[in-house]
Amino acid sequence: MEQHAYRSPNGVEQRGALLLAAVEKRNIPTNEHVQAVLQTLVQWNHPAKESAVIQLDIPRKLWMEKLANAGQNPEIATNDHFTVGHVHISRSADVKPVQVHLRQLCKQFGFVLLFESIRPSADQNTLFWQIAMLPCDVFSLPDRLFRLTAAMERDPHVRIASLSHVHVVYQATTPAELLREPDVSHPFLASASVFAYVGQADAPLRYKRLGSAGMLVHSAETPASAVETLIYNHGYSLIEAAGFAFAPDVSKQDGLASLKQTQVLFAASSEQEAIWIAGTDGTLWKTDTPSRLFIASEPYDNTAKPLAPGQPLALIRSAAGQMRWLDSARFRQEVSARLSNRRTADTPIAF
Incomplete structure (x- = not known):
């Protein structure tokens, strides 16, 4: 049985914002998976009253x-x-x-x-x-x-x-108000991936819509606008755009160098791809349970392990329902392979 949500000694209220993502390992949409995230938000009892956002598969x-x-x-x-x-x-x-x-x-x-x-x-x-x-x-x-x-x-x-x-996003001022949305409380609401953010206006961890339905949570120094420009002005995938944003010289190398230690947190979901990059030790935590994987800005339970700073963790979901998790090395390989298939790797290609 999975453990209940865990509160770290620091408390989310000191951060001013909360990021929580959960992926069902079988990639099967269920209402139970959605409720696991919603109940975690409730248990953490975040005090912010500016923005509560949850992204689900349609x-x-x-x-x-x-x-x-x-x-x-x-x-x-x-x-x-x-x-x-x-x-x-x-x-x-x-x-x-x-x-x-x-x-x-x-x-x-x-x-x-x-x-x-x-x-x-x-x-x-x-x-x-x-x-x-x-x-x-x-x-x-x-x-x-x-x-x-x-x-x-x-x-x-x-x-x-x-x-x-691909996705729907529900927004409200607080998690409690979000739970009152009729669709959110409907038993047919099901998703295999859930991406949630709760925050206040002056929080160091910020939310931005990515494209028409993607989610981007980042610290202030992250080149968030550059990622969106690469995706929607030049036709890059989220994985490629993140590689460019955090390793601008990637196209001039045979493979990707280690991501620059910019000390920023970056987490994004767009189409069927998602990526998480911790800024410093303890800014993102991963909890691996029997049925799902949680990635959050606070430990989900006492088995949570921090993501290594600057090293990406990425997810690719295929149309056939298969999932591929990319650690730092596989992420570099994936970006390098995609760019090598373009006509000119160091020049953005428009639609």
Whole structure:
């Protein structure tokens, strides 16, 4: 039996933020896996009241129910390109015209809207507009979703939590408010990977949305914007972008040198890849349990081991459901191999 969440002597309240990621070893989405993370957040009782964010795989079974209730074919939710959007609209906005504009944008970017609902957000601060759609074609889908997100957010009343064919993100002010979100408490909410962040505005550990639905948690000195630019302006994967960001001379070597000791924490999830890099000893902890792996900014239990500073731990999940864990050496090999397959390894290649 897995041990209960453990609180370190330092206490998360002294850090001002908490990062907790959990990956189910069989890569099978379950509600129990999601609840393990949510209950850990509750047990740690983090005091921050600025941002509580949780990223999950799209819960297909839950969406099959939503589509069926809306008179749509529920099997659409099993399509690999089925896209879900979580849009927050300011309560001060004239909501109807905003929705009309956002629907027009979806159509302009080549999407067919299948489902929409609107209700107060979990923390009551905004209106939560949830949509589901299919692309008319799948060409450059992640990039199109990134551009659509940017277009939507040009309206000052609109903030996108996620817009993706892979992940959904739920946001609230506190973990307690997040738990009141109807989807979060639904028994059909299931995921094989969970990425959670809780923090306050002045915390040294910060959250940033990566692309249209990725998550990036980092300390202030991390080149977070550079990673996003490499992914969405130049077509690199998260693994490649992280290699460039932390070893800028990588393309001029036969293989990657050790990551620079920048003393920054970096953790990100994008599409089917994730990476964690501890800044200093004890900034990230790994707990290996029989059914799942936890990586957190605090020890999950008394068997937790700190990640070596500056040495990456990465995860790649294939479309077929296979998982590959990359330690520092394998990460260097993977980045080197990917870059060698490009026409010019040291020149960013646009879409």
